[in-house]
Amino acid sequence: MAVKDEKPIVEAPDAATPSGGGGVSLGKGAWDCDANREIPPEKEAEVFEEIATMEFPFEGIPTVPPRKDMDHMSFFCGGCRYRVTAYPDWTVxxxxxxxxxxxxxxxxxxxxxxxxxGIQDWDDLTLIYAGQRMDSSYNDKKLRDFHVPPGCQVLIAIETAKLFTKPDPDSAYWN
Known part of the structure; x- marks a missing residue:
């Protein structure tokens, strides 16, 4: 018996093709600031401790266990994830x-x-955690003053100038 409205199988674009744009879940990659080199895509989940295990299962389903590496923090900048050694008692x-x-x-x-x-110097960066901006005026404050926990993986690093520029007039921002 034939199925009438069977839809053709459409494959996802290949990462190597110009229209593919890379893997859906890989973003723009990851960078190890301590080693000043790329973290290979196949190692990202391991490095950032994002592999589900049966250590703390939920109804028989593997879950990502609590982090063990409290010596590194992760920052998102320009679509890439940066891993760096940092502690809450460090200054901004x-x-x-x-x-x-x-x-x-x-x-x-x-x-x-x-x-x-562009980012011409370290002081051109603004760090953001939980909506709190840590720009040049906070350089002497410690991360713990902003309640950043050890091993935090949800920080943003952005070029300070981008926080004060308007989007292009043709940008979808204005729609």
């Missing part, structure tokens, strides 16, 4: 310097596509 400036030394300036877009100066 020290964390920015560690990110800078580890290669976060690679988040800069090519010169011809930029509407901001």
């Amino acid at each position: 400036a020290k964390v920015k310097q560690a990110l800078w030394a580890g290669g976060i300036q690679r988040a800069n877009k090519p010169e011809h596509k930029r509407n901001t100066p």
